[in-house]
Amino acid sequence: xxxxxxxxxxxxxxxxxxxxxxxxxxxxxxxxxxxxxxxxxxxxxxxxxxxxxxxxxxxxxxxxx
Amino acid sequence: xxxxxxxxxxxxxxxxxxxxxxxxxxxxxxxxxxxxxxxxxxxxxxxxxxxxxxxxxxxxxxxxxxxxxxxxxxxxxxxxxxxxxxxxxxxxxxxxxxxxxxxxxxxxxxxxxxxxxxxxxxxxxxxxxxxxxxxxxxxxxxxxxxxxxxxxxxxxxxxxxxxxxxxxxxxxxxxxxxxxxxxxxxxxxxxxxxxxxxxxxxxxxxxxxxxxxxxxxxxxxxxxxxxxxxxxxxxxxxxxxxxxxxxx
Amino acid sequence: xxxxxxxxxxxxxxxxxxxxxxxxxxxxxxxxxxxxxxxxxxxxxxxxxxxxxxxxxxxxxxxxxxxxxxxxxxxxxxxxxxxxxxxxxxxxxxxxxxxxxxxxxxxxxxxxxxxxxxxxxxxxxxxxxxxxxxxxxxxxxxxxxxxxxxxxxxxxxxxxxxxxxxxxxxxxxxxxxxxxxxxxxxxxxxxxxxxxxxxxxxxxxxxxxxxxxxxxxxxxxxxxxxx
Numbered sequence: 001x002x003x004x005x006x007x008x009x010x011x012x013x014x015x016x017x018x019x020x021x022x023x024x025x026x027x028x029x030x031x032x033x034x035x036x037x038x039x040x041x042x043x044x045x046x047x048x049x050x051x052x053x054x055x056x057x058x059x060x061x062x063x064x065x
Numbered sequence: 066x067x068x069x070x071x072x073x074x075x076x077x078x079x080x081x082x083x084x085x086x087x088x089x090x091x092x093x094x095x096x097x098x099x100x101x102x103x104x105x106x107x108x109x110x111x112x113x114x115x116x117x118x119x120x121x122x123x124x125x126x127x128x129x130x131x132x133x134x135x136x137x138x139x140x141x142x143x144x145x146x147x148x149x150x151x152x153x154x155x156x157x158x159x160x161x162x163x164x165x166x167x168x169x170x171x172x173x174x175x176x177x178x179x180x181x182x183x184x185x186x187x188x189x190x191x192x193x194x195x196x197x198x199x200x201x202x203x204x205x206x207x208x209x210x211x212x213x214x215x216x217x218x219x220x221x222x223x224x225x226x227x228x229x230x231x232x233x234x235x236x237x238x239x240x241x242x243x244x245x246x247x248x249x250x251x252x253x254x255x256x257x258x259x260x261x262x263x264x265x266x267x268x269x270x271x272x273x274x275x276x277x278x279x280x281x282x283x284x285x286x287x288x289x290x291x292x293x294x295x296x297x298x299x300x301x302x303x304x305x306x307x308x309x310x311x312x313x
Numbered sequence: 314x315x316x317x318x319x320x321x322x323x324x325x326x327x328x329x330x331x332x333x334x335x336x337x338x339x340x341x342x343x344x345x346x347x348x349x350x351x352x353x354x355x356x357x358x359x360x361x362x363x364x365x366x367x368x369x370x371x372x373x374x375x376x377x378x379x380x381x382x383x384x385x386x387x388x389x390x391x392x393x394x395x396x397x398x399x400x401x402x403x404x405x406x407x408x409x410x411x412x413x414x415x416x417x418x419x420x421x422x423x424x425x426x427x428x429x430x431x432x433x434x435x436x437x438x439x440x441x442x443x444x445x446x447x448x449x450x451x452x453x454x455x456x457x458x459x460x461x462x463x464x465x466x467x468x469x470x471x472x473x474x475x476x477x478x479x480x481x482x483x484x485x486x487x488x489x490x491x492x493x494x495x496x497x498x499x500x501x502x503x504x505x506x507x508x509x510x511x512x513x514x515x516x517x518x519x520x521x522x523x524x525x526x527x528x529x530x531x532x533x534x535x536x537x538x539x540x
Contacts, residue, residue: 005349005414012353012410016360016403020512023399027519034526041533048540239462243455247445256441257459260434261466264473271480287476295469302465306458309379313454 094179098187102161103194112160116153116199123149124203124210133211142213143273147266149207150200151233155255157195158237161188162245171245181311182304189238196230217279225272228292232265232299239303242310268292315518322515329508336501350414353407357486359506360403361429363513367397368432368464375460378453387453388524390460391443392517398436400513404429408486415486423486424478431470435463449531 089097106112127145131138138145165171174184204215215222237258244253268288275285282289337355371393378386408426409419420426439459446452478485 008410008414009350009352012350012407013356015406015410016356019399019403019406023396023516027516027523030523031519034523034530038526038530038533041530041537045533045537045540048537052540236462243442243458244445246451247442249445253442253445257438260431260438261462263431264466264469267473267477271477284480291469291473291476298465298469299462302462306379306461309454310458313450 089178091180091183094183095187095190098174098179098184099190099194102188102191105164106191106195112157113195113199116156116195117202119156120149120153120199120203121206123152124207128210138211139213139278140274142207142211143275143277144270145211146203146207146273147229147269149203150196150230151259151262151266153199153203154196154233154237155258157192157199158234158241158258159251159254161192161238162241163250166245175311181308184311185238185242185303185307188241189234192238193231193234196234197226200226200230213277215277218276221282222273222276224289225269225276225292228289228296229265229269231296232292233262235296235299235303236261239307239310242307265292265295268295315522319515319518322511322518326508326511326515329504329511333501333505333508336504348414350411353411355501355505357404357407357411358502359509360400360407361425362506363509364397364400364404364429364432366510367393367400367513367517368436368467371397371460372464375457378457384449384453384528385525387449387457388521388528389517390457391524392520394436394439394460395520396513396516398433398440399516400509401429401433401436405433411486424474425486428467428471428474431474432467435467439463449528 124145127149131141131145162171165174175181177184179187207213208215237254240254240257240261244250244257247253268291271285271288272282272292275282333355337352371390374386374390374393378384378390405426408423408429412421412423412426413419439456442459443452443456446455
């Protein structure tokens with residue numbers, strides 16, 4: 001009876017720490033996904049900035065012509 | 066609408082007369098909105114029919130899960146009945162705001178002179194009437210299917226019905242407003258609604274079981290106080306927060 | 314600064330937890346009726362207290378959001394609710410394991426576990442609502458209102474399940490037979506609560522930072538589409 005008691009006590013503590021560990025892993029995974037998305041959106045902003053700059057340059061050139 | 070101004074401007078009437086905006090009193094706004102909802106529902110009867118059929122189906126399914134003849138069922142009859150009301154009620158409550166989505170009716174209602182609280186109160190009133198109607202029809206059906214007599218202590222049962230249904234109505238109408246613009250509206254409303262309704266459900270089940278069994282209320286009066294407290298607290302809370310939900 | 318705070322909290326939590334483990338397993342004697350399994354109370358009860366505290370903090374953050382309309386409060390509310398939900402899961406699982414030994418069955422509708430299950434469901438409903446809304450301001454608004462409703466409801470649930478219990482007496486997960494634990498046994502519960510609260514604070518701050526990054530992404534995306 002006592003060994004069963006101790007076994008389940010071990011299961012209890014193991015379960016608690018496993019849940020915390022799973023949550024930390026999910027936070028880490030979300031962090032990675034967020035970083036990727038942030039990089040992608042930053043690149044999107046840069047390409048858009050380059051595009052608008054090019055458009056403005058061509059518009060200036062057509063004006064001066 | 067521009068005010069009509071006479072072309073002959075006399076000294077006394079050089080200023081245009083002020084336009085009277087007809088403003089309904091809050092109560093009349095609420096009643097107008099409730100009447101609109103009830104009238105549109107009574108014309109089509111789609112929600113009532115769906116809810117009533119659903120209730121009968123659930124009662125039928127319950128009869129397979131439990132043996133209707135046994136005494137034990139009489140003990141849990143209160144619980145069964147209120148579960149049926151909860152499930153059927155979700156259909157009614159879902160329709161409450163979602164029926165306004167077509168043709169931007171919801172935006173029009175929010176933009177109308179009626180405040181968000183009046184809109185919510187009107188819809189809550191209409192839902193209350195519909196839910197009570199469904200419940201009143203279900204009682205005799207349930208009595209027949211499960212051989213339970215409801216007439217013992219009927220006034221007390223009526224009070225329980227009024228209190229618990231109001232709890233369902235306020236939370237349901239408020240959450241219907243909350244979920245109206247979500248894509249998974251039909252799924253989200255029950256998920257949000259049912260855990261919230263556990264206290265009044267417990268009270269209703271306990272009181273219904275006691276009343277129908279013909280026993281005196283006695284210790285169970287605490288559930289009456291719970292129902293009243295729940296109704297008061299959440300009516301005030303909903304009235305305070307509905308503006309945030311509907312308007313932003 | 315916040316990064317340093319996370320490290321400090323994590324270190325403090327680790328120290329406290331290690332010290333408590335030592336106390337729990339090596340110092341405390343076995344309980345009279347239940348044997349060794351009662352030691353699970355040292356995770357079960359502190360997790361419950363952490364979860365309840367979190368629920369309350371989320372309520373305060375939600376009210377703060379509704380009055381200030383600052384999305385940072387919404388980020389706090391979301392992070393705290395999520396971490397509270399994790400701790401609610403721990404309470405249910407450890408309570409169930411404890412019940413398996415104490416009562417012989419995995420679940421017996423013990424009043425406190427039932428209240429905790431309802432709390433778990435209310436927290437899940439909050440998290441599901443957040444998933445269902447894409448627009449940040451609408452999401453913040455709806456979640457804040459739901460947070461207020463669910464907290465008030467849970468307080469009422471807590472009380473009414475106690476009344477239900479007096480009418481339908483059932484098993485209760487406790488070793489307080491008659492009103493108190495031996496004085497030495499009670500202290501580690503509070504120390505462990507502190508440790509778990511510190512751990513929760515770390516997790517919340519990590520999540521909170523992620524919410525900030527998400528806001529930055531949303532803003533950049535809006536900027537990109539506006540150009």
